[in-house]
Amino acid sequence: MWLVFVLVMTLGFRSASLPIRGDAGRTAVDWIMALSTWTQLIMVMQFVVGYLLAGALALEDPILSTTAFWQGRPIGRRRLFVAKLIAAAVLFVIAPALALTPAWLAFGFSFGDVVAAARDVMMWQACVIVPGMALGSLTANLRQFLLCSIAVFGAYFVAAAYGVSASLIPAPVFDVLRSRNFIVQFALLPAMSVILAHQYLSHRYRFGWALVALWLGATAMTRVAWPWNIMPPGPPGWPSATVSAGRHEDVVMSAILLAQNSVAVTVTLSQPTGADTFLAPFAGRGELRWDDGTAAVVTLWRGANWAETAAAQLVKREGGTRAVPWQMQVSLPADVVTRWQSRPAIFTGDLLLADGRARVVGEMALEPGAQIRAGSNRVRLLSAQASDGRLRMLLEERQAFASWDRPHFDSRGNLARVHRNADAYLLADRPGGTMKFVPASDAGEAAMNGFQLTLRHLDISSEWRGENPSAPEGGAMVKVTFEPARYWRRTITIERLPLATEEKQP
């Protein structure tokens, strides 16, 4: 029944759609927010029921009982443990992925999408099943299991709560806070795995509960008193050995000071590329030094509009013909920005590069109902409304989703997410041959078991109207993806590159 529930709810989510209308009013945001809330509720139900079923699976042959059927039979502890693990894996981890696979394939998922979605579903299920079985193995019946679950996870959420430590101790530096979050969250599964294995292999339930208490205590102490930063300084996958793969003169960097002490750095690489492949800087790390001897450590991240130029070049059929600028961002303390405003800095450090392939997904007319389909990706124009020199559009985008497939980058408080596919929308005015990049801000999104639905508002400014007086009649929307290589490829070591700054014009 649980499996049917998962399948039906996921297909229901996949089928949910906002009607095509002539406007992009508030209702679209309301709709996606309601869908998102509903999705989260369903996912919570899916996980809670999965957790209870895992506990019931453990309680089917309770360890603590002295009346269980398996006791007194020649079933060893290890054999029972392995049998339970196999049953849990098949019923609650593999079965949902297998049940959903036909749906994924039916909606155009590629093999890679299916693998990523299945891995995502299975990982989340494992995160629920292991604690369920661990608590089930520590209790004698369903009533005890429910009460202990409420008590243990209530205590865990209190111990892990952000507010508790903030009221008790001075806030530590951001990196230490991040380290605490990481430990508290990622210790849950290993801790529960240890408790589960211990309980099945030793049957010493008092010691098992002592381990639970130890884990809760360690969680609280970590949240309050963990003093070290254990997070790596760069993104995951940064090569340990730096390989010099470029010449100094291949790279040009410039900086634009933005509001709120943030800086956009443009890195222009003159590396030759193919017609649709680009060598892209993903991240950078190094030191800025000024002529007065002062210095600051900086880390560069992929900016919000990072791939726009590459995408534009692709649509214009210019790929590989000239150097491509890439937007990176960096956040610095106010005094560093002030210092940078007055004199140029010298950058010394590494740039992390990856090959990427850009692809035109499709093109669609600017008419409500028009759509682009490519594999699991489907973009539909829900509304397009021109008024006051602006063009407002609402796009519905569906694609494969796997939360574990998105590496997360953190640096100095700015969170940059690298999606599997960096998307860009461009408006192509084919008759005039001109185009304009359109930033696609999310109105909201919801995801469930491998499927993602995103509503995007596109708001084209009067500037664009001025450049394209015939739009939207003569315009078309082109969707471009830029997919970086899965693994980091190489780094360039840059020594003493002058990095002048310019103020962004309001």
Add this chain to the structure above:
Amino acid sequence: MNIIETQHLTRRFGRMEAVHDLNLAVPTGSVFALLGPNGAGKSTTIKVLMNLLAPTTGTARVMDVDSRQLGERQLAQIGYVSENQQLPLWMTVRQLLNYCRPFYPTWDRDLESTLLARFALPEHQKLSRLSRGMLMKAALLSSLAYRPKLLVLDEPFSGLDAVVRDEFIRGVLEVSERGEWTVLVSSHDIEEVERLCDHVALIDGGRLRLSEPAEALQARFRRVEVTAASAEVRPQPAWVEWERAGALTRFVETRYAGGPTEAAWRGHFGEVRIVAHPMTLREIFMALARSGTASLATEATA
């Protein structure tokens, strides 16, 4: 040679002592009845023997292995049926047997068929739809079909009607006739196991009161009736359930040894009419239960 031995076995639950300093020996090949009232500590003792509970102090050895170390090899030779044992109720009888069979290399399919027919168990009926008596028979079948060297039955007859109880006992007897094995059966009612056992132990308040062969026990107990005994005669330590009703004096002799005992009676009562009746196990245990048995415990363990 004893298949089960406990040495100073004690098991506590918090402050409550369920079993106290128990020294028990179950001879190999015996049908051993562990008797005692409800709450006497019988089930706790059996659970310790089956490694379902750990001893608080002392040791228990089963098939020459410390009970804490009982593993798959030993358990494949032990059959365990308990009144409270949970069965996989979602299975049918056939599924239960098919499920159990691979665990036991000595599983005898002929014996399985014979017992299935004797117990009249509906093969394709789910266990959840069986009566309590049928469930116990299914559990017994799944514990007999591999011809265990040791069969442990913990209050197997509780709540069973006489017909089912008889079938149960006949099933055990039938298998016991076919090979060398030991049966340890606990019960609060001697009548239930009287036909089965050749060795009895009485446990009360967690303490062993007596343990000896049933034949020897019956040989040393007599119900004695004395007509016109002198009022001056006082009961002896070995006499229990002493009562006088008019000219008739009754008591139970707990150390009957034939001629010498009868001579001793003459010494006490003189030349009056004395009649000694043999007692059933049930009568012996009723007498012990009513009179208290503290003085006999020392004797039994000695």
